Amino acid sequence: MSKANISRASGQPVEAVILKAGRDKPVRQRHPWIFSGAIQRLPATRANGEIVPIYSADGEWLAQGYLNRASQIQVRVLSWEPQPIDDAFWRQRLQNAIAGRQALATSEQTNAYRLINGESDYLPGLVVDRYSDYLVMQVGALGMEVRKVALAQQLLALTGCRGVVERSDLALRRQEGLAEATGLLVGGAPTGAVPIRECGFVYHVDLLTGQKSGFYTDQRENRRRVARYCAGQRVLNAFSYTGAFAIHALAAGATHVTNLDSSMEALTAGEANLCANGFDPDGNAQANVASIAGDVFTILRDWRAEQIEPFDLIILDPPKFAHSRGQVERALRGYKDINLLALQLLRPGGILATFSCSGLVSADLFQKVLFGAAVDAGRNVQILEWLHQGSDHPVAITFPEGEYLKGLLCRVL
Numbered sequence: 001m002s003k004a005n006i007s008r009a010s011g012q013p014v015e016a017v018i019l020k021a022g023r024d025k026p027v028r029q030r031h032p033w034i035f036s037g038a039i040q041r042l043p044a045t046r047a048n049g050e051i052v053p054i055y056s057a058d059g060e061w062l063a064q065g066y067l068n069r070a071s072q073i074q075v076r077v078l079s080w081e082p083q084p085i086d087d088a089f090w091r092q093r094l095q096n097a098i099a100g101r102q103a104l105a106t107s108e109q110t111n112a113y114r115l116i117n118g119e120s121d122y123l124p125g126l127v128v129d130r131y132s133d134y135l136v137m138q139v140g141a142l143g144m145e146v147r148k149v150a151l152a153q154q155l156l157a158l159t160g161c162r163g164v165v166e167r168s169d170l171a172l173r174r175q176e177g178l179a180e181a182t183g184l185l186v187g188g189a190p191t192g193a194v195p196i197r198e199c200g201f202v203y204h205v206d207l208l209t210g211q212k213s214g215f216y217t218d219q220r221e222n223r224r225r226v227a228r229y230c231a232g233q234r235v236l237n238a239f240s241y242t243g244a245f246a247i248h249a250l251a252a253g254a255t256h257v258t259n260l261d262s263s264m265e266a267l268t269a270g271e272a273n274l275c276a277n278g279f280d281p282d283g284n285a286q287a288n289v290a291s292i293a294g295d296v297f298t299i300l301r302d303w304r305a306e307q308i309e310p311f312d313l314i315i316l317d318p319p320k321f322a323h324s325r326g327q328v329e330r331a332l333r334g335y336k337d338i339n340l341l342a343l344q345l346l347r348p349g350g351i352l353a354t355f356s357c358s359g360l361v362s363a364d365l366f367q368k369v370l371f372g373a374a375v376d377a378g379r380n381v382q383i384l385e386w387l388h389q390g391s392d393h394p395v396a397i398t399f400p401e402g403e404y405l406k407g408l409l410c411r412v413l
Helices: 085-101 149-157 219-225 244-251 263-274 296-306 327-345 361-375
Strands: 017-019 033-035 040-043 050-056 059-067 075-078 112-117 128-131 133-137 163-168 182-189 192-198 201-205 232-238 258-262 290-294 313-317 346-356 382-387 406-412
Touching: 050 075, 050 182, 050 258, 085 149, 085 182, 112 192, 112 219, 128 149, 133 149, 149 163, 149 182, 192 219, 201 244, 201 263, 219 290, 219 346, 219 382, 219 406, 232 244, 244 258, 244 263, 258 263, 258 296, 263 290, 296 327, 313 327, 327 346, 327 361, 346 361, 346 382, 361 406
Parallel strands: 017 050, 133 163, 232 258, 232 313, 258 290, 313 346
Antiparallel strands: 017 040, 033 075, 050 059, 059 075, 112 128, 128 133, 163 182, 192 201, 346 406, 382 406
16 A cells, blocks of 8 residues: 555545454455444545455554445455455465366266355355356355356366356345346357256256256265165155255155255156156156155154155255244244254154254254243154265355355254
8 A cells, every 4th residue: 555545634445445453363264254333445537347455443454345235245355365366366366266176066966066155265255166068156245246257267277178057046135235146147048958967866956947057066965964864764755846856865865855846846846856867756666756746744743643654764855944044933933843844753763964054043043942942842862963064065264154054954853
């Protein structure tokens, strides 16, 4: 910072973010978010989306990051070094993230994975998933929004992919003052569903209209771990989406799998995936798989009232229940309700694989919810394994908020 940019009255930089006294500890500890309440002064003339320097109250340079006055997170820290943020910087950050997935990139069994994981890859507001020869980009910060085309072009050059599809249909964009954005960003668009491989299985993914970015790669390792308990079992796959857990369960020797989801479109896509992997979804004796459309809560309550034959193994992989702090209490009630129903529909000695992808619900809090459900159900529950998002969804040690997916694999007595 040159002397011309220092205020003689205060000794502070003029066109910089100045933090309040005593509010700089998170930045020094390399947390990437700076909320409005920690800021004493914003630069007067710098535009939203620009990269601005960040100083402590006593004038010490701390970091630099994207500015957005419209957001509660008014600065997202990009670098803690006084380095130029140029094309070479962005290329190096992208290359670092890509190098971290090299084992997946060279796998013959899997060609779908998270390539860039936002703040945990030190690219705040940018998420990129790779599906075979296509990339799906989600942009959740204004600082990335103004650079997304240039970054997409760099990603094509670095990966050799055919096109980048944008799926920035995220609720959090409204908090950044951004509208939703979807469609082809650069390169060529896929024609129809894109065939991918995961752990040797084939799935057809709709990159343009499917949920999230088209597929849930964060559950890759968990699908394999749950499958180890499925041999000879009657399995309920609740919130099944396009049936990836079901395919793993059937391949592992499950005697029957019921896919249950509110979306008929998702179930239809799931049946196509079953066929692609050699499982006939028509309900014949050989396939032993069924698809049921409806509200999961309602159907499980009906089954409980009807006292249907208990399941041997139940998978609960619901969508995010808490999108904001104001929704956490309601989300906890939802998680308790659905787990209580599952516990009441499992045979003694059965297995429950239960998940939450709500980042605002911690692993400890989720375990307490299951504890409450077990007490109300009058069931003894043993935790066999704690489950987390896959290694292609790393969590920066300074950004615990990045650990959003948590799961418990339990025996129910």
